[in-house]
Each structure stands twice: as C-alpha cells, then as structure tokens.
Amino acid sequence: MKLFNFTQKKQSTDKTPNQIIKNLIDYLPAVYNNHRQLKNSNDFLQQNELGLALDSLIELTEETGHYFSDKYWLDLTDAADKMEMNKERDFCRQQIRKTEKDLKFKVSFGSTVEKIDDTHFQHYTSEKIKDKWANERREKDNVDQIMNNDGLHFKSYGRNGFFYFVDKGRLAEIEYELEVNGLIIWFNSTDNWGVPDKLPLTTNEKMTIKTEIEKWAERTKNAIDFD
Incomplete structure (x- = not known):
C-alpha cells in the first residue's frame, strides 16, 4: 500500500503526454529499435495519436517480457492519468510492484533487464545513457588534453580502464x-x-592501434590478451 501511495504522489509532472512519450522513446535501448511496437509508438506519436502511442509502449514491455524502470512506469502512469486512460494508468502502477517482486533490484532509467533465470540477467542500456557515461569518463580522464598529443594513452581505474589512441584530431577508445x-x-x-x-575504423587503422598496444605491453611488461 505504501508503494501505491508513493507512486500516486510522485507521478505527476508538468510535461504533456506528448513530451512524456517522446522522452521515454528517446531513452529506450537500441535493442528495441526494430521492434514493431516501438515503430508503432513512433508512428502514432507523429500522428498525435497519443493514446495508441502509449498503448504501444505498454505492449513493448509485454511482448519482450523485459523489465523496465520505475521511472518508465511512473511517466507512463502520468501520461495515462492526464489522458484519463484509467485502465492503463492502473496497469502501469502495478508493474512497479511486479518488477520489485520478480527482480529484487531496481532498474535504472534508460536501462531494461531481461531475466534469463533467477541468477542470470541481461542488461540493456540506451545510447543516451552510454553517451552520458562516455562524456563523464572523458572529462575525468582529461581527454581534451590528450587530444593534443598523438599516440597511445593509458588510463586505469583499478581493475579496468581505457586505452586512448589519438591520431590527427581523431580519438579511438579501447576498454580493458x-x-x-x-x-x-x-x-x-x-x-x-x-x-x-561513429566514424568507422579501417582495417589498417585497427592494425595500427593493435600494434601500438602490443608495443606498450612489451615496454611496460604487462601481459595482454585481445578478445
């Protein structure tokens, strides 16, 4: 009952249903790009058929069987409430409790989860979120300064990190x-x-980067293995 009250209090925003639905679509992971229900939702949104656009986003979750974030459902609840789609509003509220019961953990906004079994899960993340993470990482690693120096640069965060390869204003990022x-x-x-x-790397460019990483490993006495 407490969860129901919480979602009821927190669901309302100043955004219109059109804005809410568009934002949810923008933050969906790329794995759904070719799904018919996402295509339907986009088409209905363009035609200002907002109720059908909302229905399609609900159908997307049911047809995939994936778990979506609390914010996804809260925003859909808000849009449905504003359009007086009471049945859909109540359904969206119920999905928050279902996700909590089935997963036992929260799904972050911009991500979705596919449950393989009780201990294995596939996580999907939107390109917008990935871009945000990349920009934060680049700022932390002072990539603006790195861009002034051609060659290979190594950044460690402990058990993982990145190689940055700079060549004439271009930057390649290789995780390890x-x-x-x-x-x-x-x-x-x-x-x-x-x-x-998104500029494609040519085969020769990839070979050059691989050679530079191998030289770095030999110079620093690090054992490496390419995936």
Whole structure:
C-alpha cells in the first residue's frame, strides 16, 4: 500500500503526454529499435495519436517480457492519468510492484533487464545513457588534453580502464579489464572512432592501434590478451 501511495504522489509532472512519450522513446535501448511496437509508438506519436502511442509502449514491455524502470512506469502512469486512460494508468502502477517482486533490484532509467533465470540477467542500456557515461569518463580522464598529443594513452581505474589512441584530431577508445593472467583488451568490438563520433575504423587503422598496444605491453611488461 505504501508503494501505491508513493507512486500516486510522485507521478505527476508538468510535461504533456506528448513530451512524456517522446522522452521515454528517446531513452529506450537500441535493442528495441526494430521492434514493431516501438515503430508503432513512433508512428502514432507523429500522428498525435497519443493514446495508441502509449498503448504501444505498454505492449513493448509485454511482448519482450523485459523489465523496465520505475521511472518508465511512473511517466507512463502520468501520461495515462492526464489522458484519463484509467485502465492503463492502473496497469502501469502495478508493474512497479511486479518488477520489485520478480527482480529484487531496481532498474535504472534508460536501462531494461531481461531475466534469463533467477541468477542470470541481461542488461540493456540506451545510447543516451552510454553517451552520458562516455562524456563523464572523458572529462575525468582529461581527454581534451590528450587530444593534443598523438599516440597511445593509458588510463586505469583499478581493475579496468581505457586505452586512448589519438591520431590527427581523431580519438579511438579501447576498454580493458584486469584478469588473473593480465589485461583483456576488448579490441574486436571497437569498430568506430570515438571522435569524430561513429566514424568507422579501417582495417589498417585497427592494425595500427593493435600494434601500438602490443608495443606498450612489451615496454611496460604487462601481459595482454585481445578478445
């Protein structure tokens, strides 16, 4: 009962249903980009069919079976309430309690969770959140200064970190993790320059970066392994 009262008090915002639905779509992980219900919601939003757009976002959760954040459901509750969609409003409220019961942990906004079994979960994160994290990391690592010096730069956070490779104003970012036998370099999944954003790395450019990491490992006596 306390949770019901909490959501009831916290659900209202100054945003219109159109703004609420658009914001929720903007913060959905890319894994849903080709899902028909997300496409439907976008189409209905463009046509100002807000009730149908909201219904499609609810259907997205049911068809995938994934768990969405409290804020996702609170915002949908708010939009439904403003459009006097009482059945949908009550359904959205109930999903917060269902998620808490099924997962036993909170899902952050901009993320969703697929439950594989009682101990294994697949987490999905929106590009907006990833970009926010990347910008915070770059600021912490003083990337603006690094960009003035071509070559390989190493930043450690303890058990993980990044290699930054700078070449004529371009920046590639390669994540690593510290394992028992050395550093695991997450190299194969690095297909684009971080700056300029999403510019593809050529095969020769990737080989150059790999060679520079190998030289760094030899120079610093670090054991490395590429994924």
